[in-house]
Amino acid sequence: MPDIGLLYHEHHGWLFNWLRRKLLSPQDAADLSHDTFVRLITGGPARIHEPRAYLLVIASRLLINRNQRQRIEREALYSVAVLLEGTDRRGPEQVAGARDLLSRVLHLLLEELPDKPRRAFLMARLEGLSYRAIGERLAVSESSVKQYLARCLAHCHWRLHDALEQGAGQ
The missing domain is CATH 1.10.10.10 (Winged helix-like DNA-binding domain superfamily/Winged helix DNA-binding domain)
Structure with missing residues (x-):
């Protein structure tokens, strides 16, 4: 198992800044950078040869999942709005x-x-x-x-x- 504390210390700032540029939100970047390291702790390999590349893969997958959840949420809200649209008549x-x-x-x-x-x-x-x-x-x-x-x-x-x-x- 890699030294997570060392990886966090060496790469968290870089990952946070990368996510902040992608998300335009420091709060969301903090959440996703935290989730990236949690994912690394819970299912990471024994050795990581390219830590930044590996962290980017995890963070990118989390970004994709986040975007899919937001799309589904928007679609659900839209569907409910469509169902209720005619009620005022x-x-x-x-x-x-x-x-x-x-x-x-x-x-x-x-x-x-x-x-x-x-x-x-x-x-x-x-x-x-x-x-x-x-x-x-x-x-x-x-x-x-x-x-x-x-x-x-x-x-x-x-x-x-x-x-x-x-x-x-x-």
Whole structure:
């Protein structure tokens, strides 16, 4: 196992600056550089011949995963907006019924998720808590909270997408 402390000391500043230029956000760069070293600790090889190249590969994969999660989150939010778009032209009873139905569907979808992602989603959406506050309550990092929320949104998106496709096929 490589000396992680030495690798961190020698390469963290460089990796952070590389990520900051890519992400244009010091907070996101700090999260991803931290996640890169965590990934190295949990699954790195016994020897690393080119530490910067290896760190770049890990960080690049994390960037790709982050971008995919953000795309899925945007698509899920867009899908929900499309579903709710026509509600303002309906009467109050139809709007209330649609919201009740959406609430029940969302509840069922969230029940399919593990405990921490479900709780994080509810704290964010119902209580309006920040990622930091949610992380403190769940004893996880802000990065984990972001991943939980992306996972919830992606799950809801895909389940709704599947349901809409099944409904269209009938």
